Amino acid sequence: MADGYARTKGISAFVTTFGVGELSDVNGLAGSFAENVPVIEIVGSPTTAIQANKKLVHHTLGDGDFFRFEKMHEEVTAGIAHLTADNALTEIDCVLLIAITEKRPVYINLPIGIATITVSKPQSKLNSQPEQLTVVEAAILAEVEQALQQAQRPVIIAGHEILSYHIEQQLDAFIQKFNLPITTLPLGKSAFNEDDAHYLGTYTGSTTDEPLRSRVNTADLVLLLGAKLTDSATSGFSFGFTDQQIISIGSTEVLFYGDQQEKVQLDHFVSALATLSFSRFTGEIIPVKRTENLAIADENLSQKQFWKMVEEFLISGDTIIGEQGTSFFGLTNVPLKKAVHFISQPLWGSIGYTFLSALGSQLANKDSRHLLFIGDGSLQLTVQELGTAIREKLAPIVFVINNNGYTVEREIHGATEQYNYIPMWDYQKLPFVFGGTEQTVATYKVSTEIELDEVMKTARNDTERMQWIEVVMDQEDAPELLKKLGKIFAKQNA
Missing domain, CATH: 3.40.50.970 (Thiamin diphosphate (ThDP)-binding fold, Pyr/PP domains)
Incomplete structure (x- = not known):
């Protein structure tokens, strides 16, 4: 939490x-x-x-x-x-x-x-911000400036450390000033406004859709800012660029074309990027494609349709929490609205994490509409904190994806093995087990597109109560990204 x-x-x-x-x-x-x-x-x-x-x-x-x-x-x-x-x-x-x-x-x-014990009151506030760039930081900044000036097809990849240091606005100032194309990794989603014309989409390595995949892979300069190329973020390290294309500026490591440099203070450094002086990028930028005019049918919900409906349900300023599993991989390619904050844990990947994280986040910012997407298997590990949410009168919109077990594990190994099944709970009634009432929680169970559409319309306007929505989908269905990634991981583990 x-x-x-x-x-x-x-x-x-x-x-x-x-x-x-x-x-x-x-x-x-x-x-x-x-x-x-x-x-x-x-x-x-x-x-x-x-x-x-x-x-x-x-x-x-x-x-x-x-x-x-x-x-x-x-x-x-x-x-x-x-x-x-x-x-x-x-x-x-x-x-x-x-x-x-x-x-x-x-x-x-x-x-x-x-x-x-009694102590003296501190005489001054803690000061964590240096007044100016160090000599090392200034030299690295000059090298970045030169590289950007020479690049014909640059691309910026933002990562999770932009979110950690809360420097999204500083990154935005840099992108807007120089008209640069930008993508994010799944580990770092929402580090840049996905509703902006400079945003290309989420880069996931070899599983990335075109034209984004080719645009990143053929860049003559890939500038990583606060990004780590982890296995789950790059579909098993299948990114299509080499060290000779990369400048990476992170909180613990700075790399120029594979060579390690001295470290920088990331937030201070990213803020300084907007002070550079080089020619604005004038090449083509193809922004991420969005769902339009989605048709709703009286059919069983599929993963593909569900995430398209979620995209249309989102509003500016939302906080979205995606559990490491079906939810995370479904949300990865959902374009977000302006000022949306996305929380997930794809590097550590402790299942059940997001249920607690969503509650902590909403305690920190009750003005933001919070949407939690979590699978049945993950929920069963940490659901007891539902009582805390009810006690604190929190009102997130919770989508419990009921597909009868561990879908991620089924995609990687053991599709029909017993260990990937879990006990079947009556998820719709869980809030009332932990102290919820009809005055504090609205519960639903949906399995068709029309049912979900109606519930979404109701939930959009019922802002004073927690919205608890059990979404039933086929256990063999999965987001397309997860299916691709499952094959890659299965091959690597063989």
Whole structure:
């Protein structure tokens, strides 16, 4: 939940108990670490006296070592602070700066007694922004400028770190000033306004539709900004360009045609791109194709038709959360409206993540309409937080895709194997199990195009209640991108 809050608000914090509580959150922290999400974990631990005397207290391994769990966090956090009366102020500031600048989780161990000590009020605010580019950053910026000046067919690929640093507007200023064509990876969807004429679509490697695939693959300069070429983002590393075409500017790595350079502060650097001076691009830009005049029939819902109907249902300013599975791969090629924020977890890929993330995001921004798309298998892992959503009076629109099991796994391996089936629940009634009433939740179950169309019309206007929509589709049906990707992964795993 904290991860989703941070993706929308910019940063978040949560508190856990020592040992049993903090270890339950390691998986979530790993996802935040992998995808550059600044989350602060505050662990309430025993008093300093108990720790110093190695007392055998509950929630420990019974050996008097109070640093074991802290050490376990070292690989999934960017900074750790174990607070004492002497170091609390400096250590807290230190890890906060790490979270803000690196956009990664940090860990604070707070012994009970330390939480109540009196400290002096800080005299100034934390300052994470340098006043000007460093010498190294200025030199790299000049090289980027020269490359763009010489390029005849440049293309920009934006990634998830643009979202992590909340620098979408700075990226937009750069694109608009120089009239550059831009695409995003699935890991980074919504980093650029997909309703803009400069937007070419979502690039997914060899599975990308034409003409986008050829436009990117034949570019003489591919400028990656905050992007990582992961397997799930590029259909098994099947992107069609080489190191000799790539300049990559990221938060942890800068590469020029395969050669590693010194690092830059990404947000500061992207902001500076609009200050460059080179000729505006004058070549052809073919924007992403959108669904128009969609016909609705009294037929069973297919994956293909469902995502087209979703495209027409979206409005500007939405927050869309796509579960890693059928939902994510269905949404990847859905063109978004202006000012839409897209949340997913395609790098870490912990199923069930999005249900919690959607709730955290809506807590962070209740003014944005939130739409969650999640499969039945993923939902069964984290559905208990539905009670939290109802308690907090949240009103997302939830599409539960019921296709009787793990569709992603079926596409990759074991289409008819028992392990890809799950218990069949009565999903339409779940909200009432967790405290929902007809005053707080509207529930529906649809299996045809007409049924979904009618429910969408109703849900669009019923904004005060949670909309819980069970969408039944054939278990052997899948988004076209997932079918292609499944074949690629199956071949690679053979």
